Amino acid sequence: MKRIVSISLGSSSRDHRAEVEFCGEKLVVERIGTDGDLEKAIGLIKSLDGQVAAFGMGGIDLYLVAGEKRYVIRDAARIAKAARQTPIMDGSGLKNTLERRVVQYLAERLGVSLPEKRVLMVSAVDRFGMAEAFDAAGCRMVFGDLLFALGIPIPLRTLKGLRRIANAALPVITRLPFTMLYPTGSKQEENSPKYRAFFEEADIIAGDFLYIKKYMPPSLQGKIIVTNTVTAADLAELKRRGAAMLVTSTPEFGGRSFGTNVIEALLVSCSGKRPAELTEADYLELLDRLHFEPRVVRFG
Known part of the structure; x- marks a missing residue:
């Protein structure tokens, strides 16, 4: 069974694991928080590199955007470079x-x-x-x-x-x-x-x-x-x-909404393409094919 792992700088108290059916196959989706420890996040990615289908990078964005310009966050770039074999997504493509x-x-x-x-x-x-x-x-x-x-x-x-x-x-x-x-x-x-x-x-x-x-x-x-x-x-x-x-903006899996980094990792795994090959049109086609809709909770 394919495994998608999101390594997050966030609190480990928000960790979650779910088995989902996606693109006709069963996958394990997991979030591992490192409680703000950048070096621990890098170490986890290095230890799992090549053993999982895709990484999500949570609790941090690779880019911040202003109009047409993108700016790379230095700490995020360090985390992303730790993945040598397994594709890693921060959600910015999606x-x-x-x-x-x-x-x-x-x-x-x-x-x-x-x-x-x-x-x-x-x-x-x-x-x-x-x-x-x-x-x-x-x-x-x-x-x-x-x-x-x-x-x-x-x-x-x-x-x-x-x-x-x-x-x-x-x-x-x-x-x-x-x-x-x-x-x-x-x-x-x-x-x-x-x-x-x-x-x-x-x-x-x-x-x-x-x-x-x-x-x-x-x-x-x-x-x-x-x-x-x-x-x-x-x-x-x-x-x-x-x-x-x-x-x-993302649907519910196992009682919670995962971040866009996880959903992007799922879509890349499903597409069979490299992350750099996926265009906005590809993401739109995948989202429509999978009937992705926002999660709505009315509290009234």
Whole structure:
């Protein structure tokens, strides 16, 4: 049985294993968290290299994006280089496609009227396709990249402003230790409400779930959450805080939504192609053939 393993910088408390049927064959999908230990992640990949069908690289992106420009995160490149034989995916090849589709799904399948909806994207440079899709739908945006990643109390409200700041800052930021930018290990389990007003005024809260989880206020009454990589415990917490609905860009496997790195690894394994050979059209064809749809949980 083929094995897909996601090695994550995230908390080991979120580890999960599921047997799934995909493209007509049974696969084992597994997530192994390293509690923020970069060297442990590299060591695990080296030890499993050549023994598994594909790796996912979780808890970190290989690239951050601003418009047409991509910036490589130095720590992520170190992790990716550890895989010599087995293909490794961080989800970036698929993320742009999936996360545009989830915005379309909100409007066309769930009947959410998006024009003038107030959307807080906790981070946009790791989900630029989603940011562009919400903006194109006529939403009133707040991009929280400066607020939540850097602790700078400046909300960005336009894609133009986001691109300008990102293109100036990302060449430097991507060379910093990743732990300075993003919660890893046990920090992923902490909740320290911050910039509460931006959460409270939003109709839709979108983006990376660990940023949402870390900074969300006690009440999410009536909010729509658009994110990914949630566990059963996360669902219970969102319900307790009064969220109206959760939409994840990937479907449910064994009671949780895996990250795009895992789904990309599954699709690469299914396609029979090398990752570099897969185009956006290939991903779209695979997603349609497999009837991939977002996961929707209504809490009402």
